Amino acid sequence: MSAGSESIHVSSLGRGDSLHQQVLASFPLCDMTEEDLIQNPQFCKLLATLAQHVDQTGLTVPLKTELDKVEQKLQSQRRYWLRSESLYRGLQEMIQDHCVRKCHGTVPPDQNMFCETMEKCLLVAQCLRQLDDSSSNDQDQPSVLGLKPQQVMELLPSEKSVQRMKQSLPRELEKHLKKKCLSLLSYYQPEWENESEGLKNSKLSHLSAQLEGEKKRTESLKETCRENTVLLQRHTQLYLSELIKCIQLLQSLILDHRLKIQTDLDRKKLDYLEGKCELVSQKIKTEMVEIQLDTYTSDTISAHRKIREKLESELKACRLEKQSVELKLASFEILGKEFEALAEEYCRLRQEIEMKNWALKEFTQHSDK
Structure with missing residues (x-):
């Protein structure tokens, strides 16, 4: 793709914040933020160009078309299987209801014959399906219990009973399905249970449209829920990133404040210790004075003072004499070793x-x- 066409595609999506928002909307499954796109403008342009060729799930247009065709085919096969399965389960339910009525009371002979014939036909059809070897690739594989389809076909009721059962089957099946639909209607709208038969039939004709509307509304709510989930994840990521930044800023503020407070605390602690040391020193001096007062009398203290003064005077005289002698000795040392x-x-x-x-x-x- 040329640079000109790329610029056309990018400009068609929008500019500035609009471009970022549309790129995020085009790729909701990608874990990206608007800040990532701002920091990587070339990557943002690439995604804007890529959005012209892929859908929100990341599929290209041809692949999406082929996938839609396969999905339609799958839905057709599924509807066919659901019709067959619904019919089979409806017939089984009719047989079960007949067995329950038979256990709790008498059943009309024609109704009894109809249900027994239908049950036998279903059993034979099921056995024939199990014995059908058309889907098996191994031709030499032995059949179940050595039975052949012809042997199972012999267990069918008489042709007359089968024809009579087939004639009554649509009417009986319609009655059974109508009964189920009315039960579903009563479950969906319990207040309609006491309405007349005609009104129930009228509301029953609109039940499928209402259920389809409810289904679409549910799908819409699911899609909205998914979008809200993606948006919530994106906002949660942004919130966590901002929260981490706030925590880091708070940690730095706490550290700075702690360092300043620690200096003041150390200074106050030093002043406290100095004051305490001074107090202890004064207390020691006081204790020494008290000990002296308890040990010596006033006369003894005065005598000790006189003795101390005399000793100090003698010590001073001795120091002076020592000093004079040292001077003389120094003068003698000048004369040399001959002296x-x-x-x-x-x-x-x-x-x-x-x-x-x-x-x-x-x-x-x-x-x-």
Whole structure:
């Protein structure tokens, strides 16, 4: 397809938001959003062009035509089968009704003969259908119980009884079907059950049209329900995507707020711990003072203070003496290693002088005694 024809097809669907909406409507089964089409404009054009050749289910026009023909043929075969099946089930119901009436009361002889003849004919027809080998490809396949169709045909009632049954069959079948239709009418509209026979027959003639209308309305409601389901899924997807975005935004806001609050909490906690530490320190000092007051008297404390003052003065003097000695020692170290021997000799002599002074002192004390 040329670019010109493609642009014609795209423009025929609409422009902007209208194009997106029509593409989404043309492919309801696809899980797409309008945002996807906006983000992929070439893909949107492709879908708009493709919508001219396929229907909403994705089938092409020739395939859809062929499918419709096959569907019509299938419907025709189905109607034929339903007619045959309905007729067969109607005859079976007539036989069952006859058996029920026969068990609960007397039945007219002609009615009894009619039902028995019809039952035998149905059984024979069913047996013949089972024995029919025309649909089987295997010609050598043995028949059921070794029976032949001719043997089963011999079980049919007399020709006269069969002819009489065939003459009465349309009338009896019509009565049975009419009775079923009236039962269906009573079930569909219970208020019509007490109406006259003529009015029931009149309303019965319109029952099929009403049921057809109800069927079409039901199909329309189903289609609307499917469209609403697709629309709901699309809206749910959009809602979930928007909800995820909101959750992510909320998470980021919570994280930022938490970081700011955490800084304030840490600062307040630090102030609290500092205050508590200061309080504990003051409490320790108070306890120490209380212990001192409980342990020492005021005189003892004053004496300790004097002793402390004296010791501190002596310590100060010793530090000053140490400082002067260190200065002298530093001046001596300037003289070098030659003065080290003289200093050692001087120390030795001082020690000897001190020892002799102590011995002289002791000797003098003992002499005075």
